[in-house]
Amino acid sequence: MTDHADLKYKRVLLKISGEALMGEQGYGIDVPAVTKYAEEIKGAIELGCQICLVIGGGNIWRGKWGVDAGMERAQADHMGMLATVMNALVMQNSLESVGVPTRVQSGITMMSICEPFIRRRAIRHMEKGRVVIFAAGTGNPFFTTDTGAALRAAEMNCDAMLKGTQVDGVYTSDPKVDADATRFDTLDYMEVLSKELKVMDATAISLLKENKIPIVVFRIRDRGGLRNVLTGQGVSTVISGKKK
Numbered sequence: 001m002t003d004h005a006d007l008k009y010k011r012v013l014l015k016i017s018g019e020a021l022m023g024e025q026g027y028g029i030d031v032p033a034v035t036k037y038a039e040e041i042k043g044a045i046e047l048g049c050q051i052c053l054v055i056g057g058g059n060i061w062r063g064k065w066g067v068d069a070g071m072e073r074a075q076a077d078h079m080g081m082l083a084t085v086m087n088a089l090v091m092q093n094s095l096e097s098v099g100v101p102t103r104v105q106s107g108i109t110m111m112s113i114c115e116p117f118i119r120r121r122a123i124r125h126m127e128k129g130r131v132v133i134f135a136a137g138t139g140n141p142f143f144t145t146d147t148g149a150a151l152r153a154a155e156m157n158c159d160a161m162l163k164g165t166q167v168d169g170v171y172t173s174d175p176k177v178d179a180d181a182t183r184f185d186t187l188d189y190m191e192v193l194s195k196e197l198k199v200m201d202a203t204a205i206s207l208l209k210e211n212k213i214p215i216v217v218f219r220i221r222d223r224g225g226l227r228n229v230l231t232g233q234g235v236s237t238v239i240s241g242k243k244k
Contacts, residue, residue, distance in 0.1 A: 007047060009049070009159040010159055012230070013156060014051055016053065017165065021037075021087055022059045040224075040226045055145075056145045057084040058083075059087070064076075076141075077141035080137075081137050088106075088114070088135035092104050095131055105118065107135070119155050144204065149161060150200075154211040161216070162226070163200065165220060168219040188239070188241065190209075192205055
């Protein structure tokens with residue numbers, strides 16, 4: 001195990017989009033892809049890092065889809081929360097299949113399959129080397145999983161929130177569409193808001209700014225990408241209160 005001194009961040013919340021769990025599929029869950037992420041997380045745990053996770057639900061259901069189809073917003077959002085519970089359970093299974101002890105805590109009580117969210121218990125799990133997966137967002141409609149992740153990062157006293165995406169940082173525009181898009185190495189929280197960069201919603205950014213928790217955006221599919229972020233290497237965009 002690498003000494004803790006080698007870590008830039010010793011306790012982190014890793015936010016993974018639901019779409020990342022699809023792998024090369026167009027919908028649902030690709031278990032081999034999830035297992036790859038589990039192996040990356042295992043490597044981070046072996047470095048001595050304490051990790052908690054939030055996984056989106058967009059591979060199964062988004063509340064916006066229901067609203068666009070005429071559903072009531074709160075009902076549609078609750079369905080999205082249930083999608084995140086399904087993703088949390090498959091990630092728990094994959095993590096434990098590679099030898100990482102895991103607990104799922106849900107913002108909506110469902111005692112037969114996971115623990116309710118209890119802050120002190122979650123911190124104790126991480127101190128014991130377990131990965132805690134926070135499911136069902138904040139437990140309330142009208143909040144995104146990014147905001148839920150920001151809230152949990154603050155509650156867990158995390159050193160950083162890591163956002164695993166399909167690209168290696170934050171760009172001026174979508175690099176998959178715009179060949180002239182350029183990547184930022186660092187950004188200020190207010191720049192993200194003023195430039196309307198699509199990193200996460202304004203509520204999440206504001207909450208992280210208020211609690212002085214940096215956001216590190218990196219490509220989750222790169223082998224060793226998580227380890228590199230934790231040791232201050234690799235390619236990423238760091239969003240914090242002061243540009244370096």
